[in-house]
Amino acid sequence: MAKDLVITNTERQFILDLLAxxxxxxxxxSLLQQRDLNINITPNRYGDIYLELKRDDGSIATRLHCKxxxxxxxxxxxxxxxxxxxINCEFNGLAGLNFENxxxxxxxxxxxxxxxxxxxxxxxxxxxxxxxxxxxxxKVWNIRxxxxxxxxxxxxxxxxxxxxxxxLLHYRRPDVTVRNEKVTIHSFDEKExxxxxxxxxxxxxxxxxxxxxxxxxxxxxxxxxxxxxxLVVLDCTLKEDLLKDGEFIIALNxxxxxxxxxxxxxxPISASKIVEFSHMALPIIEETTNKILxxxxxxxxxxxxxxxxxxxxxxxxxx
Amino acid sequence: MSVxxxxxxxxxxxxxxTCAKENQTIDILGQGIYLxxxxxxxxxxxxxxxxxxxxxxxxxxxxxxxxIDYNSKRYxxxxxxxxxxxxxxxxxxxxxxxxxxxxxxxxxxxxxFPQATKxxxxxxxxxxxxxxxxxxxxxxxxAELECMDSETGNKEGFGLLEAEKGKHTAILNCSLAYCRxxxxxxKGFPLLSDMVKxxxxxxxxxxxxxxxxxxxxxxxxTLCVYKILSKCEKAExxxxxxxxxxxIKEYIKE
Numbered sequence: 001m002a003k004d005l006v007i008t009n010t011e012r013q014f015i016l017d018l019l020a021x022x023x024x025x026x027x028x029x030s031l032l033q034q035r036d037l038n039i040n041i042t043p044n045r046y047g048d049i050y051l052e053l054k055r056d057d058g059s060i061a062t063r064l065h066c067k068x069x070x071x072x073x074x075x076x077x078x079x080x081x082x083x084x085x086x087i088n089c090e091f092n093g094l095a096g097l098n099f100e101n102x103x104x105x106x107x108x109x110x111x112x113x114x115x116x117x118x119x120x121x122x123x124x125x126x127x128x129x130x131x132x133x134x135x136x137x138x139k140v141w142n143i144r145x146x147x148x149x150x151x152x153x154x155x156x157x158x159x160x161x162x163x164x165x166x167x168l169l170h171y172r173r174p175d176v177t178v179r180n181e182k183v184t185i186h187s188f189d190e191k192e193x194x195x196x197x198x199x200x201x202x203x204x205x206x207x208x209x210x211x212x213x214x215x216x217x218x219x220x221x222x223x224x225x226x227x228x229x230x231l232v233v234l235d236c237t238l239k240e241d242l243l244k245d246g247e248f249i250i251a252l253n254x255x256x257x258x259x260x261x262x263x264x265x266x267x268p269i270s271a272s273k274i275v276e277f278s279h280m281a282l283p284i285i286e287e288t289t290n291k292i293l294x295x296x297x298x299x300x301x302x303x304x305x306x307x308x309x310x311x312x313x314x315x316x317x318x319x
Numbered sequence: 320m321s322v323x324x325x326x327x328x329x330x331x332x333x334x335x336x337t338c339a340k341e342n343q344t345i346d347i348l349g350q351g352i353y354l355x356x357x358x359x360x361x362x363x364x365x366x367x368x369x370x371x372x373x374x375x376x377x378x379x380x381x382x383x384x385x386x387i388d389y390n391s392k393r394y395x396x397x398x399x400x401x402x403x404x405x406x407x408x409x410x411x412x413x414x415x416x417x418x419x420x421x422x423x424x425x426x427x428x429x430x431x432f433p434q435a436t437k438x439x440x441x442x443x444x445x446x447x448x449x450x451x452x453x454x455x456x457x458x459x460x461x462a463e464l465e466c467m468d469s470e471t472g473n474k475e476g477f478g479l480l481e482a483e484k485g486k487h488t489a490i491l492n493c494s495l496a497y498c499r500x501x502x503x504x505x506k507g508f509p510l511l512s513d514m515v516k517x518x519x520x521x522x523x524x525x526x527x528x529x530x531x532x533x534x535x536x537x538x539x540x541t542l543c544v545y546k547i548l549s550k551c552e553k554a555e556x557x558x559x560x561x562x563x564x565x566x567i568k569e570y571i572k573e
Contacts (some may be wrong), residue, residue, distance in 0.1 A: 003421045008405050009446040010480070010532070014489040027546070057550070097421035234422055 002100045019210055019231055024231055026237055027056040032280070034235040035061055035155065037288070039166060039295040043302065046146040046193060047171030051163045053155050053235075058252040061153035061237065066163035067146045068171040072183075075133070083132020083140040085122060087147060087164060089114035095152040096238075105282055106318040113157050114147070116262065117164055120202050120251045124259040125167060128197030134176055134183055141173060143196065157249065166292050169198050170299065200288050202251045202259040205281045208233045209246040211267050230267055232277075234284075252285045262281055323389055324376055325441035330368045330387055337374060339366060345388070349375070349386020350397065372555045388457060390496035394419045394528040396462035399500075400453045403480065403526030405463055414443060416464065416527040420492070424461055427451060433474045441466075443536075448480040448532060450524050480524055480532050487541040491531045497552045501525050510551055510559055517563055519544060543570040 015025055022031055035053040042048040053061045075082060089110040091099040121127050132141035145167055145238030147160050172193025175186045210231040236244060246266015251259040258278060263269070326337050336352070338345055349355055352371040368374070394555050396402070396418060404416035404427065410439030415427040418432045433452065436503065453535060468475040481490040502509040502525045511523065520547040521544050522534040534543045547566045 004419055005420055006405055006407060007446070008448055008490055009444065010448055010482070010488045010490045013482070014541070017487065018542065021538055023539075023542060025353070025545075309357065 002098055005096075005098050005238070005242065005306045007239060014242055015064060015239060016210065018231060019240070020165065020212070024237075025239065026061070031231060033232045034158075034284070037159075037162070037291060039162070039291065041166075041170060041299040043297060043299075047167045049163050049167045049170065051159050052165075053159060055151075062149070062155050062159060063151040064159045064163050065146075065148045065150055065154075066160075066166045066167040067148075069144050069146070070105075070141050070171075071175045072134065072139050072185075075107040075137060079129075080137035081133050082129040084142045085118070085127055085144075086142070087114050087118040087121075087145045088130070089117075089147045089149075089160065091149045091152065095149040099149075099152075099310070103284065110149075113160060116157070116249065116260070117161050117204065118205060120161065120260045121164065121168075124160070124200070124251075124253075126165070126198060126200055126202050126253075126255075126259075127307050128199055131197040135178060135181060138181075139183060143168075143171075143173075152238065155203050155235050155242045157206045158235070162249070162288060162292065165201050165203065165285055166295065168196055170296055171196055181278065200255060200257070201251045201292065202257075203251045203285050203288055204249060204251040204260070205234075206236075207250070207271065207277050207280075208236045209242065209248065209267055211245045212245070215229040230269065248274075250277060250281050252278070252281050254286055254289045256282065260317070326376055327373050329372075330366050330374045332486055334368060336368055337387070338376065338383075340344050343392060344383065345385045346382040347384045347443070350383060351387030351389050359535070362431060366407075375554075376391060388496065392494050392529060394422065394495060396453045396456050398453055398456050400527045401525075402451060402453060402528040403524060403530040403532055404449045404451055404528075404562050406445055406447045406449060408445065409443070416449065418526075425453075425464055426461050427464040427466065431463070431467065432560065433467040433472060436512060436566070443479060450526070450528075450532075451477050462468075480533060481535075486522075486534050486536060487538045488532065488534045489541050489545045491533065491545055491548055493529055493531060493549065493552045495529050498525055498527055498531065499528055501531070502527065508556070510548075513560065514544065514547060514563055519547075519567065539570050543564070543567060546570065 018025060024031070034239060035055060038052040040050040042050065049066045051064040051066070055061050073084065074261065075084065091110050093099055093101045108311070117137065127143070128279070132138060132143065145164050147163060149156065172195055174188065175191040175194050177184050210233060212229060212231060233240065233244070247264070248269065249260070249262040253259060259276070325488055328337060330336065345366065347548040351368060351372055353367050354371045355365050355367060368387055370387055370391070372387040375386050375388055377384045401511060402418050404418055404425065406414050406416050407424065408415040414425045415424050416427050417424055425450065429435055432441050450465065451464040454469065455463040467473060467479045479533065480488070501511060504564045505512060516519070519540065520535065521540065524532040533541055533544050533548070543566055547563055550562050550566065554562055
């Protein structure tokens with residue numbers, strides 16, 4: 001089994017002291033500042049996305065690869081009209097010596113966050129599964145997203161959720177025609193691919209909590225009376241991630257709809273904090289959503305360079 | 320010595336070292352050179368380079384020393400190295416330490432402390448940093464560290480690296496060649512002296528295993544020193560003065 005990163009007492013104290021003074025080890029000057037996000041869409045392919053988080057000095061902290069694939073399978077017996085959807089998250093040895101190849105499940109993070117994103121997309125109906133049906137009860141599309149971590153310094157959940165949604169938005173499956181229960185799959189040369197039915201774009205955000213006091217002390221004192229028991233940090237690095245004492249995960253979309261809330265263990269927070277966190281998350285989600293849509297838009301324009309030449313539409317004056 | 324000290328060739332594994340070409344006897348082997356025991360009986364051992372780097376020859380006390388200058392982040396213990404170890408576990412007879420993240424562990428026996436008796440044993444916690452020296456290296460056993468000068472039995476500055484009251488400490492991991500330059504080559508690589516000239520006051524301990532321990536009076540000063548050392552690792556030598564100035568301006572505004 002792979003060894004874990006050892007954090008010495010000196011380093012722990014240093015990082016926690018820095019956080020208490022609103023400083024970060026990687027040069028950020030605020031606890032709520034996030035690292036720069038880069039979305040790269042591979043040209044000539046559908047649903048193949050590389051995501052990068054960049055540090056202040058320009059080096060890459062985390063890099064992720066998301067790839068969508070589709071195949072035709074038999075649907076589940078209970079849901080004959082719906083396609084299936086699956087997310088496969090993998091940290092491989094490339095991402096760091098603390099990860100091992102081909103051992104999904106031994107690292108709880110990838111399993112846990114993978115399920116979280118899958119349920120975020122499925123339960124909020126962000127991906128319309130009924131559009132994936134070809135022949136009811138016999139043939140449906142199975143959409144699979146592979147998330148591979150190529151370089152890792154924290155921020156996995158946000159990146160993976162952004163990557164999945166971007167890949168799903170960008171992906172086109174081959175067109176199919178059904179005649180007398182005979183299914184024909186058309187290649188991309190024959191017919192333009194069909195976009196997946198993405199109804200809204202939920203994005204997860206993780207608030208990391210660091211205690212200002214000992215955890216036992218917080219439970220003893222009445223939490224509702226005191227509000228500032230914890231430090232809230234966004235976009236933790238790997239080392240900060242190992243030192244945190246609890247997290248609060250919220251998934252939102254641009255339309256102010258909360259898709260998922262999760263507070264698994266850690267230090268207690270007051271109920272009013274949840275509302276506060278949601279309000280904090282909204283502008284960040286809006287910004288990210290715009291970034292995704294912009295990246296897809298730019299890619300679309302690159303692909304259809306000659307669309308205006310082929311179109312029979314007249315030029316119109318648009319004010 | 321027929322091989323002059325100015326011989327500085329780039330060596331790749333598979334090459335013949337210049338000293339081997341000229342049948343020069345080498346008494347002490349440094350890093351990057353492997354001694355093969357294929358003809359042990361006939362006393363015709365061969366030495367081979369194991370790393371890409373620049374070969375280096377020196378003579379000290381009539382002994383010829385050869386090593387290859389190369390850079391890596393993986394530390395392999397060698398006898399006599401001054402290192403900063405992290406305590407990860409303790410047993411009845413020894414502490415278990417790591418010198419590098421994700422590498423195999425080394426031992427620090429209680430007997431290797433000054434004035435060691437059965438009852439008098441050091442109380443270190445897991446995660447503490449210890450400045451010590453590599454005493455014994457064996458290919459089949461974990462390496463052994465010592466926290467004293469075993470010839471005199473004195474402490475000689477080894478021991479726990481802990482924050483004094485009111486001081487802030489940090490630990491920085493960097494590449495091995497950078498640590499060697501900082502520790503041994505203050506004339507050619509006067510980064511630490513440059514920092515002191517800019518009125519930064521700090522205490523520093525450099526382990527040859529790629530760890531630098533910093534201690535200063537305030538948190539921002541510690542962060543400043545940490546940032547300078549980590550930025551200068553990847554910058555060229557002539558940019559260092561600028562980096563020092565900029566970082567001091569950024570973190571300590573007065």
